[in-house]
Amino acid sequence: MFKFKKEKTKRLILRKLSFVAFLCSSVIVFGQNQKKHLSVQLAESVMYNNPNAWMTDFQQKPVWGYVQGLVSLSLQEVSKEKNNPKYFDYVKNTYADVLINDKGGIDGYRLESFKLDDVNSGKILFSLYEKTKDERYRIAIETLHQQLKKQPRIDQGAFWHKKIYINQVWLDGLYMGLPFYAQYAATFKAPEAFDDIASQLLTVDKYLKDSKTGLYYHGWDASKTVYWADPKTGLSQNFWGRGVGWVYMALIDVLEYLPKNHKDRKAVEVMFQNLTDALVKVQDPSTGVWFQVLNYPKREGNYREATASAMFVYGLAKGIQLEVLNKKYLKHLKKAYSGFRKEFIKIDTNKQIEITSCCAGAGLGPADNLVRNGTYDYYIHEAVRSNDGKAIGPFIMACLMLEKHPQWAVL
16 A cells, blocks of 8 residues: 555656656757747747748748748737737738738739639738738738639539639648638628538548548549549549648638537537547657658658648647547647657757758649659658748647647646
8 A cells, every 4th residue: 555655656746747847848948048938939930040921931032822821820829829029020011011012902912813822821811900900901801702702613512722723622722711711700700601611621521531541632623534533533642641731720720710509510520530530540659740641651751741740739739729629639649749849840050940851842733743643652752841831830839739738748
């Protein structure tokens, strides 16, 4: 009996020491003499490496891009959570106000291209409009909403990814369009939009989900005619990590706004929960992160990839925070967060945080680009780089949630 109590006390002490160690590591990364949370250190590194926010996707000139929007959104969240306006001002002054002109037009944007990618940056405009009441931002929001109202669709109702991708639904596009659509519906009181949003997600669940693994194929050609699609199913060939990351984030971000009493709320929650179960099955048991092609961890050429892993850390944390996931998933979140830091985070020669092993980009087609064919060989040979915004943005937002709930990050 005495021995049992002694062992129990020892375990409690070790847990407390582990918790204290996490608090210290979350404030001071790798011995840096900076009393700042990891989210703030990442934000500072973004600003150090990119004097202007429009540069965050390795751009040489200002462009309205989805990656800039993703990173900028994360910095707005840092500003909000840490009560520091400088990150908000950085986004406003060096991205939004560079691209949005005096009449509310978005420089370089063409609605008639119907690129869902263009909608993603619209999410930063809601807080800009709320804080400043500058009508330019409201006009830009309405322009992007008009695109969604006119966006071409497959017969089953889901958006085409772009005008040039006829009858094609990509996982990427769910994140690019639907969270903005949901936030617009909640902000400007357009509840009828939630029927459309939920229907599109459930259409993807019906047509792009693999029944054996529970994972989603990167793309679907509803006409079953494009060269990369299976002629019987219309599906692409593989489960690309970041593609699944896009739909995972889309689901939980939509659930943030989808009314609790909506007729499809439960079905969308189940879609997210089922995908979570599929993801933890392919989580690397040794590191806690995920691979470029999710279901081939031991296949030659596959590698542990940071952008998808960041998205899954974000989705797990937000799912638990919104109580869509129960606490049994904390063990997977803890392993993923710890593994991400060990596997991908380094300090560069300028003493800034570097996130390594990021897939630069991947896609399907268009018809004249036979290289982007969705094969395993294609995905593993796309360029890999550091500090890609598609890893930075989700991981900053994941860190913010874990800093509010530090016990969630202790292994």
